[in-house]
Amino acid sequence: MVYIGVDLGGTNIAVGVVNEEGRILAEHSVKTLASRHWSEVIRDMGGCILKALEKGNFKAEDVLSIGIGIPGVADQETGNVIFCTNLGWTDVPLRSELQKYINKPVIIDNDANVAALAENYAGVSAGCKSSVFITLGTGVGGGIVIDGKPWGGSHNRAGEIGHMTLIPDGVPCTCGNNGCVERYCSATALIRMGKQACMGYPDCQIMKLCGGDVDKISAKTVIDAAKAGDPVAERIFADFTKYLTLLINNITAFFDPEMIVIGGGVSHAGEMLVQPIRDQLPRYIMFKAIQAPKIELARLGNEAGIIGAAMLGK
């Protein structure tokens, strides 16, 4: 028997046939073409699932369940997508509509929860009793796993780590608040800090790497400059890891997971990102004699979306 995992993104619908251990046995993907009516997108999702099964020589009877990771919020009970900004969806009956094409149990969850679950089954946090996944990309997302199950909260709003307040009255956030984690711990934050630094230090390595055009600064520009030993970029990155340490200390004080996993684009910085956090955390945490959560980099790449979605059915 197998599980279907669907990674529903703004650009592609990626489907995988996944075994018990979280290994992908067959895959297929199609364009999302999100501007269409949702019923057409879901029809193509159904077709994509059948195609992936066919590629792997599986039949619908082999399928235990279908899990779907979405960049939005789902109602676990009804199987409706409450909203999904990238796709322009509000209150879409994803489960019941998909079951017209393949009548199996359908479980839908947020893509950060799904990535957290993937790491918990087939990645760095495999076997952990509890883990918190933090994804550092354009924004900051999060997922909590307890005893092998994603914790979505009592109103499907858990794991919104990016919108915990880190600095009250700090940098204004797109959500309407000030000082959200997302404004200090994302790729967007590194870019903002990089641009600011270039104004004060026009001779810095960041300015050289972007060819003098600060609009070309990416998170990677700042990371590369810091790796090259540029003192300005190093200072930015030190601030960045300090903010992350503050966040991780708060998560530790409140929830104390066995492991905190860091993924997303910024995590490609590697050990240079996590080692300073490991070094600084003991300075902040209570009960210094007791073990603290392990801080690790995510191991799964793009396939996390499919694997985690499939494991929603376990």
Added chain:
Amino acid sequence: MVYIGVDLGGTNIAVGVVNEEGRILAEHSVKTLASRHWSEVIRDMGGCILKALEKGNFKAEDVLSIGIGIPGVADQETGNVIFCTNLGWTDVPLRSELQKYINKPVIIDNDANVAALAENYAGVSAGCKSSVFITLGTGVGGGIVIDGKPWGGSHNRAGEIGHMTLIPDGVPCTCGNNGCVERYCSATALIRMGKQACMGYPDCQIMKLCGGDVDKISAKTVIDAAKAGDPVAERIFADFTKYLTLLINNITAFFDPEMIVIGGGVSHAGEMLVQPIRDQLPRYIMFKAIQAPKIELARLGNEAGIIGAAMLGK
């Protein structure tokens, strides 16, 4: 069959015989006399349990388990108290020592977790799938309950809400960090803010209520002055509830419990404390169209320690 709940405090050991529904059937208490060797304290605890059973006409055979709430940190696996500052205990084999006097399963947990569990069984959060208890006293403590079980974290350090950072680089905390929740949301914080206000506004109601001696200001002084409509005290209390709202927004974004329960001495302020939080929270939370956690006052008083400890065995 009954459960034993033990509330181990710095002053008293309070024992209750508790039924399935969390109702206390018989009680007995003795002085802790904490300066003695731990073995003597535990011997008296054993005697106190037997006495409580006798008072209710129960026998040791009627007891399913013994739960103990401690003002400290316990190792759930070994049954040892890792440390308990009030009692001066470090690495005390509480479970095995107590079993010399009554050989039943012994479960030990932090007193804030125990209070959270009590409310979840017999108080305001009864029947909630998940709840977070915040106790606002001299310090700030917390307890998390998921599916009727206390969540102590993977290293017994969860629920340390008082030492989440609220204001980076803020007021120095006894723990060595700056800007901890405890420095802004406790009785101690109200006292500090009341004293500061009296320096600037010597004609304020707080100053009158303390008879001109700022060292006599308690949390109640500030609360009473705010209740009486003193604008200085009202402003302090508005700041206080704003800090609490920030904390509760962070807990909501991360964990999204069904209910957040507020207890401890400051919670005697009543609706005046929780209503401003309920009013302000919608301004901060993400996904404003989705329901937010309910914010309620704790209902159980002193008996919470016994009831919650007993329910550790369920």
